[in-house]
Amino acid sequence: MGFIDAIKRWRLAQKGMSSGKKRRTQERAVAGSIDRSLGVRILLYVIFIVTSAALVYQVPSERLIVGSTRSAVFVHIIMSLGLVTLFDMQHLHRVRNGRVSLVFGSILFHLCLIEFVSFMAFSNGKDPNYGVLLIPFAFAPLVNSVLLGRLSGMFTTYVVTLLGALIVPQAYLLQYMVISLISGITVVLMTKNVRRRGALLRAGFYAGVVVLILAVVFGMIQMPETTQLWRTFGIKAAIALGVSILMAMAVSGILPALESMFGVTTDISWLEMSDLNHKLLRQMQLEAPGTFHHSLIVASLAEAAAEQVGANATMCRVCSYFHDIGKLKKPTYFIENQGDENPHDNLTPTMSALVIIAHVKDGVDMAMKHKLNPAIVDVIREHHGDSLVYYFYHKAKELRKDGEEKVEKGLEKIEDIPEVEEENFRYPGPRPRTPESGIISLADCVESASRTLGKPTPARIQSLVDDIVMKRVNEGMLDDTGLTLRDIKKIRESFAKTLRSMLHSRIDYPKEEDAAADEEMRKAGRPAAKQKKVEAVEIDLDEPQPNPKRNPALERKKTKRVAKAS
Incomplete structure (x- = not known):
């Protein structure tokens, strides 16, 4: 099929009906399917159990807690099966094989370090306390906590503590388990929302302090009484x-x-990627300043909402910066970047909808070209889901209706009137599939709609946010995000709070010359002149696109402000 498609594209290019170019596709498509394969995940679990059992099998029988190598291997397999089952149940709906291999790969490496240190320290006849102190107790918990979050870090702490107990010498079993458990929990608690590499060193330092204190408690480090003991200490x-x-x-x-x-x-x-001096963002500032400002507001809305529901706020901010980069292809076709002329005045509604919808595919193409993070590419592709470009769809239906009336009057032929098919006015999707993508999708809609508020009172802001969010929920746009109704309620409250702070009104200060004139009138013994009070009378706003300056039909509907002097 690929060869036939290539021939078709070549023929269209020869006729001048195609550029002959092909859009970029997501790299590692095969890797993506493997990443979510159930069979691959089961294979990873089997490899982990067999490899870790082989480590236990290598331990001399005199060091084992259960007495014999066979018993130790049997106990290890039973424990591993239970731990693997627990892990899979906890991550059933969002597990990825890349993360599975990271968790269990780091655990295996951690167990190998324990085995290596134990072999080197306990077989040379020196003080065996050195062997326990040389174990990097918090390695795997630190790796998984930083990369995958505290839940994975805690799980890793329990696993390396339990399975490591089958490897360390029986005489140091209690010391190992207590130090491993407490130091692991310490680094997990110290690595919540790590945004600087210095936080890792701080977590390592606190873990070292915990190991030192517990070593003193267990007597592995004797309190010094002589100069020689001070040196050993x-x-x-x-x-x-x-x-x-x-x-x-x-x-x-x-x-x-x-x-x-x-x-x-x-x-x-994510923080390193949040630099606004990125080439695409700089280009957006210069060529599409309205879109750039819109992206900044969406980032603020999404970041605040993500913090309320426990999603990755930094990821939301960065992805929001880039979610509309596709508008750089045709910036003037979007209302926030239009000047006096509106390009949509010269296009049919169907063509206008195609231009609007194309910004998603253009954005994905540009993101791949500049090798942006795959999560950013996914957000660009998903932030509109399969929603309807309602304005142009409604406009096309109105034109169709007008055409049918002309047909009845004999002014036009029915075959000259184009059909209006809803699928031609829908984004290609897919719908948002992560909490962060869902939050950004909602923030994008809320920010765009908030510009239609003439008088942004708290009640009108809350009503606008509730209507937009619940419409998305009813359309099923958030079904695959994992967001609960409680999360959605928190998101609505966060959006309303952020918008209230952004759209607040200002105090109308009197002009300095008017105040000076009033003061002179008072000094002269005459009453001060009354200031003219200006009142704005506002009519409901219509939908903001396209620009009505070039469209007389829409110009009659435009918001009118009448200044009245009293």
Whole structure:
């Protein structure tokens, strides 16, 4: 089929009916299907269980808590099956195989580190306490907490604590489990919303302090009484702190590689992408300033709402900046960038709708060309869902109705009147599939509609937000986002609060010359002149596009402001 399609495109290009170019497609399409494959996920679980069981099998039987190698392997398999089942149940609706491989891959690497340190420290005949202190207790919890969130970090902490207990020597079982559990929980709590790499070092330092304190409690580090003991105490304390800090530095260094390898983006990377000096954003500031301002307002609305429902606020802000970059192809065809002339006056409603709808595909194409984050590409593609371009659809129906009246009068032929098909006025979709994409879609609609408010009172703002959000809900646009009704209520309240602060009114200050004249009149013993009071009488706004300056029919409907002097 691909060869036949290529021939068709070539023939159209030869006839001058096509440019011969093909739109960019999402890279790693095959990888995307693998990322959500159930069979691949089951295979990853099997690999994890078998590999970790092999690690337990390598442990000498005298170090095992259960007495024999076979028993240890059996216990390990049972525990692993239970943990894998728990993980899959918790992440059933949003699990991705890239994240599964990251979680269990980091756990396997963590267990390998425990096995390596245990082998090196407990087999050379030196103080075995050094072996426990050299274990990087918080490595896997830190990696998964930063990349995937606190829930994954906590899960990882419990897994490495339980499975690691089958690897460490029996004599240090209690010490290992307590230190592993508490230090892991510490780094998870310290890495909430990490936006600076320095926060990783701080988390590593606190984990080292926890290891040091617990080592003193368990007697692995003796409080010094002589000069020699002070030296030993200093070495062990330096090991406890140094291992955790070096571990945090290593995680900070490998984060970019892990993000690229497993398709995960941290808040640190999102902040780096939020620079408004990006080439596309600079181009938008110069060529489509109205769209740029619209994107900034959408970013503020989406970020505030995301914080209320626990979504990724930084991701919402960055994706909002880029969600309308497709308008750069034809900026003057969008109402926020139009001047005195309106290009839609010379187009049929169907052609106008095609131009409006094309900004989504153009945006996806530009995002891929500039190698933007895949999450940004998804938001650009999804932020309109499969919604209807209602203004031009309604206009096309009106023209169709007028044409039918002319046919009845014998002025036109029925075949000369174009059919109005609703699918020609709908965006191609898909609908939003993540909470962040759904929030940005709602923020985009709310911001555009808020410009139609002549007098933005709190009640009118709240009514506008409620109507738009509930319309989207009733259309099913948010069905795949995972947002609950409670989340949607919080989003509505956040939108209304943010818009009230943006659309507030200003105090009408008197002019300085008028105030000076009144003061002179008072000094002369004459009453001050009354200031003229200006009252604005406003009629309801009509739909804002296209620009009515060039359209007499719409000009009669335009909002009129009548200044009355009293």
